[in-house]
Amino acid sequence: MFPTKKVQSMIGSRIRVEMKGDNHLLEGVLESVDDYLNLHLLDTVEIADEERLRSLGSVVLRGNNIILIVPVE
Amino acid sequence: MFPTKKVQSMIGSRIRVEMKGDNHLLEGVLESVDDYLNLHLLDTVEIADEERLRSLGSVVLRGNNIILIVPVE
Amino acid sequence: MFPTKKVQSMIGSRIRVEMKGDNHLLEGVLESVDDYLNLHLLDTVEIADEERLRSLGSVVLRGNNIILIVPVE
Amino acid sequence: MFPTKKVQSMIGSRIRVEMKGDNHLLEGVLESVDDYLNLHLLDTVEIADEERLRSLGSVVLRGNNIILIVPVE
Amino acid sequence: MFPTKKVQSMIGSRIRVEMKGDNHLLEGVLESVDDYLNLHLLDTVEIADEERLRSLGSVVLRGNNIILIVPVE
Amino acid sequence: MFPTKKVQSMIGSRIRVEMKGDNHLLEGVLESVDDYLNLHLLDTVEIADEERLRSLGSVVLRGNNIILIVPVE
Known part of the structure; x- marks a missing residue:
């Protein structure tokens, strides 16, 4: 499964996203994602x-400023 | 709704945008947005x-330097 | 008016451009701009x-390193 | 072998990835990679x-924020 | 004249280039430039x-990490 | 010779690469390079x-995080 497909598979579940910048960590329910890994998160x-x-x-996150995405159990 | 569509849906309303760099936070009325998430804000x-x-x-904001976009209630 | 069109409408007038990096602010007369927001400024x-x-x-400025563009009254 | 092909050849083996930001080093088993060097790592x-x-x-890593990739022996 | 054309017009002459990072300033004779503003400098x-x-x-400089380009008189 | 062609001409020889981040300097034999300046280095x-x-x-280096490339004599 390609990396972007892997992220698509997380739609509807809670993810943790590390953005560029100091200690910039966000957690939310993945509502949508596009090919650039732009994300729309809820809650x-x-x-x-x-x-x-x-x-x-x-919140809408710009894909190119994402460092990593991890599912939250 | 894809992330860029979500941002388009905010046209005419007030948004908060976090840019790269230290404490770089802007608030304005979204006038227009393109596929790269370049934004034109008023006020x-x-x-x-x-x-x-x-x-x-x-103000015109360059899309690739946007960290996140949040609607302001 | 799309964000890049907005910038094109500033050709011939004075603009302020904030670049990435610490306190990197430039002011000049916009001579030309392309789709990537690369800018050519005079004075x-x-x-x-x-x-x-x-x-x-x-001066030629690389578009992807621009944070924001504001017209100078 | 092109750089992206070289990374594809590491699928199934352990790699070390240095990301942008301070001391941001990750190690995992490469599950998949695309043309942008977006990576899906396990363990x-x-x-x-x-x-x-x-x-x-x-973990899914955004390709443009990767500094370098090294196989782990 | 578009910004990239402006840079092409500097081929054969001395330019100053500011790169991302702290105080990263280079000066050389512009040998070639492409559409991404990748530069090949001599001397x-x-x-x-x-x-x-x-x-x-x-030296070859990566275009997306260029902040600005100025001709040296 | 375009900048990317210049880098291709260095295949098989030793190069020095400066990456984004603090004092991030690498030296190796250039094995391959693509249009994005992604590099595969040996030794x-x-x-x-x-x-x-x-x-x-x-080592595989991501092209967009390269500041500059210099041949090592």
């Missing part, structure tokens, strides 16, 4: 030191 | 520590 | 702390 | 100072 | 604090 | 302060 929260920092709700 | 203000820092007016 | 000056720092003259 | 661990820092499991 | 020197720091000779 | 070593820091062997 998004910012995470720092493994604690919920701030609730952001519906 | 744009820079935000720091949740306060209005500086009024920029009409 | 360009570097700005720091709202003062003219250094005169650069004719 | 991924974060590495710091040559020690296993954190286990991440299944 | 290249690194510059710091307006002094010649190190001679690099023939 | 690669990390360099710091003009000394060999660490031997990495066979």
Whole structure:
């Protein structure tokens, strides 16, 4: 399964996304993803030191600034 | 709804955009967006520590330097 | 008007461009722009702390390293 | 062998990937790779100072934020 | 004249190029340029604090990491 | 000779590559290169302060994170 297909397979489930920049970690339910790995997340929260920092709700993330994507069990 | 479509759906409403760089947060009314997520904002203000820092007016943002986009309620 | 069209509409007038990197602000007369937002500026000056720092003259800026573009009144 | 073909030849074996950002080193089994060098890794661990820092499991890495890829013997 | 055409017009003459990263300034004779603004420079020197720091000779620069290009009179 | 052709002409010889990030310098024998300047190097070593820091062997470098490429005499 190609990397982008792998991300598509996570639609509807909770994922953790690390963005460029210092300690920039977000967690949310993956609503949609395109070929550039642009993501639309729902119920998004910012995470720092493994604690919920701030609730952001519906968020669009620019794909080229994503470092990595991990499913949250 | 794909991430770019989601952003298009915000045209005419107020959004918050986090750009690359330290604490680079902007808020404005989304006037237009293209496939690269380049944005044209009106009535744009820079935000720091949740306060209005500086009024920029009409601003064009380069899509690849956007970290995330959030609608402002 | 799409974001790139908005920038094209500024040809011949003075713009302020924020580039990636620390405090990297430039001001000049927009001579030309392409689809990647690569810019050719004339009479360009570097700005720091709202003062003219250094005169650069004719400058080409790489589009993907532009954070934002604002018209100067 | 082209660089992307070289990476494809590592599928099924353990690789080390250095990402942008400070000390951002990951090690895992390469499950898939596409033309942009987006990677899907299994059994991924974060590495710091040559020690296993954190286990991440299944991870998707965005290709444009990869600095380098090295096979692990 | 489009920005890339402007750079092509500098072939054979001395240019100054600012790259991403701290104080990363190079000066050399422009030998060739392509549509991505990848550059091939000859007689290249690194510059710091307006002094010649190190001679690099023939150098290829990756276009997307260029901040700006200025002709040297 | 276009910049990418110039790099292709270095196949089989030793090159020095500066990557994004702090002091990230690599030296190796260029095995292959593609249109994005993705590189496959053999006998690669990390360099710091003009000394060999660490031997990495066979390495794939992502083109968009390359700052510059210089032949090693």
